[in-house]
Amino acid sequence: MLVYMLHYAAVTPPQQSLPLIRRQFPLRRYYYVDQLVTWPKAQQYCRERYTDLATFESLDDLNRLKPDISYTWAWIGLWDDPKAWKSEMGNKSNSWRWSATGETSKTGYQSWATGDPKFRYSAEKCALMAKAGYWYSGTELNVKRHVFISTSETWSSAQRYCRKLHTDLAMIENEAENSEVKQLIPAGANVWIGLYREPWIWSDKSPSRFQIWAAHEPNFNGDQHCVCKNTAHQWGDEKCDSVKVFICEQVVKTSNTVKMMMTSIKDLTDPAVNAQVLQQNRDLRSTTPSSCTPTKKSTMSQQTTAALLLFGLCLGYCSQDPPRRYFYVNQSLTWTKAQQYCREHHTDLARFENMDDINMLETDISYSLAWIGLWDDPENWKTKMGNGPNSWKWSATGETSKTGYQTWSPNNPDFSSGKETCVILFDNRKWGDVQCSDSQSFICYNVKEQNVKQFFYISTKKSWSSAQTYCRENYFDLAMIENQKENDEVAGLMPSGVYSWIGLYREPWFWSDGSRSLFRHWTSSGPTNSGGSRHCGAENDLHEWEDEDCTTSHVFICYQEVTKAHLVKMRVVTGADLTDPDISARLLQQLGAKLASQGWTDAKVRWQNTPQKEGQ
Template identity: 25%
Template sequence: MFRSSHFRQRFCDQILVKGSDNRVQHYHFVNINLSWTDAQTYCRENYTDLATIDNMEEMKRLTESVDTDYTGEAWIGLKKGTSWRWQWSSGEGVNNWSLPGGWTCSVFFPSNCFYGINATWNFTLINQQIKWFAAQNYCRHSYTDLATVRKKEDNDLIHKMFNTSWAWIGLFRDTWEWSDLSNSSFRNWKMGQNDSVGTACALAQVTWPGTWDMTPCDEKHPFICYDDNLILVNRSMTWNEALNYCRTHHSDLASVHNEEIQYWVSRRAEKASTDHVWLGLRFSCYLNFWFWVSAENVCYQNWAPNNISNSNLCGTTGAVQSKDPHYWVSLPETKELNFICTKCPSKADPRTQYLQNCHKCV
């Protein structure tokens, strides 16, 4: 037991000291003028898709990815659709415990901002009569965002804290859709954008704060793609078969080392056809602890509450739930599930190849 616990702690200490970049999603600025549809095709052929942004932190990372002198606008993966949908300003999904009839966003109300991440909220009433978009902009610059009301208890808390008839929260409705079919509700529109225009796509300013314009999709602009290192394989295999498949066709079964990777793994797992999805997680009977097949120990953990014991785990491997809350569970390695692979990064620069192909056509 001393050997296994000592080895585990030493391994985790080494990972913390190393400080490697474990980001799953990477943005790529492409300084080629294309229409939105052609930019989408380019990104899908050379990366994953046009950029999807989930929150202000990602928006900042996107602007920092543009390492040229270009300071204009670039296409992102947002296009106007036809189906109306309720969404939160913070980018979280909407729980259907209560949906309003709706107010027009041009009405003047006070607003509720919040500090906090995940389950920790501190609501603050801003007693200024302003429009919804102005309230959103104020909250993002001075707090975190307009209030996200996750459950009835949050709603009751707001009513008890503030004696006011109406106040803006972060709930809004629009028809915009992401190219990769993500359900992200994050929006960062410039003030005064007219959402009544017909076919339109989103252009993002590549300098901070990266606000967005609505523009006809046939205009030609540079664009931003994203690439990630995770691939969901919608085929059911045993854990060993999945491991061999990933190592043959990609790189390896996925390892999860922090909350950001867990977030992206969860997004991939939601599209699986099985209740659980294999990860590159295995239990060592000899050393009596879990390890990743990428030769790293399990430092970050997200086990289901009833799955924390190390007893009788020989022959078991790790999977993630395909639905919320996306906990890890131990399952027999003979069970057949979908799985997530990590992808080998491309060494070739697709921008150079694209320009060479265009030159051949001229």
């Protein structure tokens, strides 16, 4: 079906800017609650006894969860409140927004077709308009003049086209404008308008966009608006009235006790002297902002051995991923050549761990697409089972194939539409990759004595993830097929004309530098794998990502890991001779041990001697 786009020209185009933001998220402590309740009941329980249902800002948060808790799925604080978008335009972070303003509707006008919006397959986040004037959800105050564009584009490409040549995609705020736009649409055509939304919000209102969905989630069957996590810390959407155990969070307010040894001729029992010392300690602390980047030097008048402890404490607080600096390279190269350039001149092609990284990019660089370090190496999955991070894995082990056995149907796997990451067994005994949200019958298996497998055909149709859950609860797992004999045995269980899930899946896209970060910032329509050869990632001028053919040429972004050096001035009072190399080396060793105990295992310390001024 052809999709067209509309845009309008306004007298005064809206001005937009992308501020550079550095944000530190609060420290959280997590609590598993072994009660089976619905998502709203879990939210109520957590708010009454803790802070809220669990929010996760990064993989570090997930890694703090206890690994020995037994459950299938547990509620977390992520949800997609349908009241904010399903029956009204809404005014929440997951409500519908107009591309021209980035804001929710001011008038509340809407003209949805019957049954829309429906967020089908958890992918319909943009709005189409039909000739009849009704709106549909799809995949990807000035006097306005609307213009029809017949070129077929994705929503994001249409948005860029309109912003480059006009003002933006059409913003329709009343019936008169809707009628005007309707007259421009040819019979039988559907066209993009500027309406879109960003689903999924945290219960505690956190602005974090971190998400770590399982490879086949979210799949949204029409009423799955709440999110749960499995024991692998991967997320799936689920009906909010289902009952599950859950995870609460408590935002931790931190306080620290620092032991200090001070040498002073003043009477430290004097309240006035004590108050002065406390004030000087507060001054020292205030010179280090939340980002832990010193902004000015400070000294204490007291001779103290506490500077070492205080500095070590700050480093422990601020342990984080290595800081990165990004570099735009204005050369048009293929992805492979861009990767080679970045590795020779910097660290690698750009990697992004979160929105803070993206906000570090310059906002005044002009380009359509620029390569980043994300890619889906086809050598790992297209012609062989592979052994890479994006290769095919078996559900039962979470690992790549040990035998390398495969029996793909012609032209499979093809990752069609950029969404096919689960595998079915056709009735011709061959495999094919399809979307994990499809409903199919499936094959479970058990392991008998001497590691012999016993397979079971289940006729009930489920999505891949639901089939996996069923098999794990009632058998061992979805079928793992490691040779031709097992494949024939499984195929023999299936009725004629039936396709069935097996336990093969993969997680596409990984970073050039080998990072395991799962942060993604795709456009609302991507990735699409259009033409079957889009295996490399690029970002547009809105810093949203798209998949591209790796052999095309684009400018690109490199990153450089920054090594930080801190100079700490210390005055040490001791009877030992600090000019003795053995004593100074021992003191450095103690400092290194202190840093290592607080997580800075790669920190290197050395003395930098400075001449003393006369009289000191």
